[in-house]
Amino acid sequence: MTAVLVVCTVLLTAAAVMVIVRAERGPSMLDRTIALDTLTAVVVGAVAVHAAWTGRTDTVPVMVALSLVGFVGSVAIARFAAIEPEGEGRVLSREEVAALELERLRAEDAERSAVDDEHHGGAAEGDVRRLDETVQDGDEERDR
Numbered sequence: 001m002t003a004v005l006v007v008c009t010v011l012l013t014a015a016a017v018m019v020i021v022r023a024e025r026g027p028s029m030l031d032r033t034i035a036l037d038t039l040t041a042v043v044v045g046a047v048a049v050h051a052a053w054t055g056r057t058d059t060v061p062v063m064v065a066l067s068l069v070g071f072v073g074s075v076a077i078a079r080f081a082a083i084e085p086e087g088e089g090r091v092l093s094r095e096e097v098a099a100l101e102l103e104r105l106r107a108e109d110a111e112r113s114a115v116d117d118e119h120h121g122g123a124a125e126g127d128v129r130r131l132d133e134t135v136q137d138g139d140e141e142r143d144r
Contacts, residue, residue, distance in 0.1 A: 001053075008049045016042045026091055033077045040070030 019042060023035035044066050051059040092100070 005049065005053055008045075012042055012046050012049065029077070030081055033074060033081070037070050037074045040066060040073075044070075 016039060019035045019039045023032050023039065026032055044063050047059055047063050047066065051057070051063075
């Protein structure tokens with residue numbers, strides 16, 4: 001019985017570590033939900049191993065309650081995820097956020113440069129501009 005207890009404990013511990021790593025890495029909300037639901041199952045298994053080792057039957061209601069909490073939590077998160085827009089549940093890395101910001105700035109610059117200042121009046125006198133625009137305009141005036 002001791003060997004079975006040790007094997008079960010080692011397997012449950014390994015499963016818990018892998019599930020915690022999956023919950024931490026994600027990348028989406030549904031991955032984390034599945035990981036936490038699996039962690040709940042691992043905890044129920046650990047309580048069952050403890051109950052089998054000690055011979056206690058009063059832990060059965062605890063296992064049932066933990067199972068219900070895991071199920072209800074998974075269903076609640078799945079309902080919210082069903083109405084979530086595509087890509088919203090994903091946590092972006094710093095590099096992805098920087099790339100998206102750079103893309104947005106380039107699109108703004110391309111849109112701004114597509115306007116012909118000569119035919120559209122250009123910027124108003126005293127108009128506030130971004131710093132990089134004023135540096136470029138200063139270089140053009142100096143070149144004249």
